[in-house]
Amino acid sequence: LISFDRIRKIYRLSEIEIKALDDASFQIEEGEFVAIMGPSGSGKTTILNILGCLARPSSGEYLLDNKNTEQMNDRELARLRNSKIGFVFQNFNLLPRFSALENVELPLVYANVGKKARESLSLKALGEVGLSDRTGHLPSQLSGGEQQRVAIARALVNNPPLILADEPTGNLDSNSGREIMKLLHNINYQGNTIIMITHDQGIADQARRLIALKDGKIVKRDG
Amino acid sequence: LISFDRIRKIYRLSEIEIKALDDASFQIEEGEFVAIMGPSGSGKTTILNILGCLARPSSGEYLLDNKNTEQMNDRELARLRNSKIGFVFQNFNLLPRFSALENVELPLVYANVGKKARESLSLKALGEVGLSDRTGHLPSQLSGGEQQRVAIARALVNNPPLILADEPTGNLDSNSGREIMKLLHNINYQGNTIIMITHDQGIADQARRLIALKDGKIVKRDG
Ligand SMILES: Nc1ncnc2c1ncn2[C@@H]1O[C@H](COP(=O)(O)OP(=O)(O)OP(=O)(O)O)[C@@H](O)[C@H]1O
Ligand SMILES: Nc1ncnc2c1ncn2[C@@H]1O[C@H](COP(=O)(O)OP(=O)(O)OP(=O)(O)O)[C@@H](O)[C@H]1O
Ligand SMILES: [Mg+2]
Numbered sequence: 001l002i003s004f005d006r007i008r009k010i011y012r013l014s015e016i017e018i019k020a021l022d023d024a025s026f027q028i029e030e031g032e033f034v035a036i037m038g039p040s041g042s043g044k045t046t047i048l049n050i051l052g053c054l055a056r057p058s059s060g061e062y063l064l065d066n067k068n069t070e071q072m073n074d075r076e077l078a079r080l081r082n083s084k085i086g087f088v089f090q091n092f093n094l095l096p097r098f099s100a101l102e103n104v105e106l107p108l109v110y111a112n113v114g115k116k117a118r119e120s121l122s123l124k125a126l127g128e129v130g131l132s133d134r135t136g137h138l139p140s141q142l143s144g145g146e147q148q149r150v151a152i153a154r155a156l157v158n159n160p161p162l163i164l165a166d167e168p169t170g171n172l173d174s175n176s177g178r179e180i181m182k183l184l185h186n187i188n189y190q191g192n193t194i195i196m197i198t199h200d201q202g203i204a205d206q207a208r209r210l211i212a213l214k215d216g217k218i219v220k221r222d223g
Numbered sequence: 224l225i226s227f228d229r230i231r232k233i234y235r236l237s238e239i240e241i242k243a244l245d246d247a248s249f250q251i252e253e254g255e256f257v258a259i260m261g262p263s264g265s266g267k268t269t270i271l272n273i274l275g276c277l278a279r280p281s282s283g284e285y286l287l288d289n290k291n292t293e294q295m296n297d298r299e300l301a302r303l304r305n306s307k308i309g310f311v312f313q314n315f316n317l318l319p320r321f322s323a324l325e326n327v328e329l330p331l332v333y334a335n336v337g338k339k340a341r342e343s344l345s346l347k348a349l350g351e352v353g354l355s356d357r358t359g360h361l362p363s364q365l366s367g368g369e370q371q372r373v374a375i376a377r378a379l380v381n382n383p384p385l386i387l388a389d390e391p392t393g394n395l396d397s398n399s400g401r402e403i404m405k406l407l408h409n410i411n412y413q414g415n416t417i418i419m420i421t422h423d424q425g426i427a428d429q430a431r432r433l434i435a436l437k438d439g440k441i442v443k444r445d446g
């Protein structure tokens with residue numbers, strides 16, 4: 001179970017205070033497929049970063065698997081993140097000096113999977129996102145949408161129970177986007193929880209639940 | 224006038240050859256509003272990088288303003304680019320240590336515009352993309368869509384006759400996207416040429432002409 005209870009995230013820049021999130025509260029059960037929508041700057045990525053244990057809230061309680069993250073130190077958060085969460089970043093966040101294949105292998109390196117198994121699982125993941133013929137390319141040798149698909153393959157390769165995807169189809173044409181959504185549906189059907197930010201109403205309609213944000217506040221949390 | 228005559232772009236990675244563009248030919252008149260669409264990896268960004276004098280073709284002739292770019296050295300290309308072309312990059316390409324305002328001022332620095340005029344033109348451009356209250360933020364202190372809008376303001380600030388935009392609304396919600404398209408329509412109405420890559424059919428339909436790509440080849444060039 002994921003539970004946000006009056007989560008706030010406040011940034012202070014010189015004398016200005018920016019409330020990126022203001023009393024966000026919701027619960028997500030295991031196996032749900034949730035879309036998060038809202039205007040640019042409304043706090044979506046901030047929610048995903050807190051859910052993914054990449055940022056801490058300024059106040060409020062975040063329970064992941066019924067554990068209170070506030071009581072965990074950074075190392076425990078990192079361990080939880082590497083074992084349980086697959087993250088597709090809005091800006092892909094690929095390592096520039098690693099090939100597509102090496103980038104996808106990273107979560108398996110953290111999980112101490114052996115070299116041969118790592119390679120075959122990563123080749124399979126890259127095949128599922130349509131990039132079998134780009135495995136040796138560096139990120140700078142890939143198109144925008146190809147980089148995004150490498151980031152998706154990396155997030156899914158060790159089959160994490162929770163997948164957080166920030167605009168996973170933003171740089172993809174409609175056919176490639178449809179392939180990715182099929183992949184996400186298959187994974188969700190196996191019981192993994194998916195929380196996905198999108199600006200595309202057609203993509204959001206494929207989730208089973210919508211959380212809508214405006215100016216850091218949740219304006220819709222169900223259905 | 225912009226003219227591509229049998230432009231090819233070939234990348235060689237170890238023993239593999241990738242034809243990113245294969246005999247692309249088209250002409251674009253001054254003042255046109257053209258959309259470029261095609262699957263992920265089909266060569267769209269490669270076309271825009273050659274149009275924007277950021278990359279040279281492997282073969283074929285690119286005429287900009289009736290000048291043959293092959294006969295120009297890198298410094299002449301850079302001068303042409305800085306004076307005539309506004310570029311919105313697919314990955315924004317903002318300078319990480321400059322604020323939003325300083326990033327937008329950059330083309331005016333190149334054009335030797337004085338400090339006061341630079342600041343007022345840049346504040347106006349940031350206002351037009353809805354970011355008046357984020358001018359002092361660094362790129363890392365901005366959301367994805369806010370960074371994209373800073374990149375758009377930077378491309379438009381010195382009113383270049385040719386605007387090249389690579390997925391300008393990819394990270395924006397539909398309202399913010401609509402605001403940007405209104406801005407582009409206004410600029411085109413004043414006579415500036417706009418060539419825009421997009422995956423969004425709704426955005427492409429707002430241009431007056433479509434060039435469609437598949438596997439590095441042009442499969443549709445008009446209408
Ligand atoms: N430096 C490079 N070395 C090798 N291959 C490259 C390089 N840059 C691009 N490519 C390849 O060239 C092809 C075209 O790339 P391009 O960036 O133009 O595609 P695109 O149409 O913009 O795709 P997207 O919609 O995903 O952004 C891609 O398949 C890519 O892998
Ligand atoms: N480090 C920071 N310092 C100051 N303000 C920040 C920082 N990071 C984000 N913000 C602000 O917090 C707000 C929410 O940002 P967030 O990235 O969550 O938005 P978003 O909904 O993901 O937007 P987008 O759809 O454009 O990606 C934005 O207005 C942004 O300017
Ligand atoms: Mg975001």
Ligand SMILES: [Mg+2]
Nearest residue numbers: 143144268313
């Ligand atoms: Mg591209």
